[in-house]
Amino acid sequence: MTEKTNPSPAAIKAWARLMRVSRQLVERAEDALKDSSLPPLAWYDVLHELAEAGEGGLRPFQLIERTLFAQYNISRLLARLEADGLVEKLRVADDGRGQTIRITGKGRETRRRMWAVYGRSIAELVGAKLSNDDLDTLSALLGRLRHPAMPE
């Protein structure tokens, strides 16, 4: 009987901090983007993955794996990105069900402008608050909370 069902005070506190801080940081980063009339973070996440993927693009299900967004969410987010001309959908030869999503020049440009704001938020909200050593410690601790199947 090793299964713990009641969390320790230390676990509860760490959980509460994690919930609060992450929510607040997201909110502040979103606000910064809005203040610059830029799209929300979710768009950045997708554009970032697609930019890294290069000309080969990515299949929607690969984006789902990388971003943790729900399937229907990616489906509609891609529709919006396509409507804005930030990505293009390409039929893929070897799988009639699927498609490949590729970032466009305009998409790269939008991502670049978002990063100018988003990166500054990260620098201010995290980089300016902890030393690099502490940041590494934090990354390591968070890494141990990942689900086994989680990427990166």
Add this chain to the structure above:
Amino acid sequence: MTEKTNPSPAAIKAWARLMRVSRQLVERAEDALKDSSLPPLAWYDVLHELAEAGEGGLRPFQLIERTLFAQYNISRLLARLEADGLVEKLRVADDGRGQTIRITGKGRETRRRMWAVYGRSIAELVGAKLSNDDLDTLSALLGRLRHPAMPE
């Protein structure tokens, strides 16, 4: 010129981990509640604050301060909680604009049943992954990322 506008690699990594891990943990906790046919985490947050507040209850704006939910969000969440009989709204004597929200017996019971599931999630997702020392370290690091005006 001390203002950093570009985040260090360590800051980017910590940010990315924080975003990913927190999203994933929330999702897993929400799933656990759903699997038990219980309301979402947001309800727990509010019921928890109200339970701690006791019979005196809390004003909606106090809930906003404590939970970080948006004003319109609290307004409608409270309407749902009231419709379910989990809280009651009381006119407050000294401020005609406001009201006081008090948790009901049914609300306390619902909170209790939610905690049975939520607490187990915390134990499994966090408590079982890190030692108490590491949890304390994590809490301390996250604490330094809080916005100055953030409660707790």
Add this chain to the structure above:
DNA sequence: TCTATATAGATGCAATTGCATTGATATCGG
């Protein structure tokens, strides 16, 4: 007191999310 401004909370409407399901192709077992 009277007007201007601030605060508490609700709400109309548009956008997004969540859920369940569907349509379409792929793959597997016999």
Add this chain to the structure above:
DNA sequence: CCGATATCAATGCAATTGCATCTATATAGA
């Protein structure tokens, strides 16, 4: 090759969120 099952992606519909605004009361200042 054929039917059963699995995978990829889209979508109808309900619920929630976000934004802007609105109503009502409180407070501050002339």
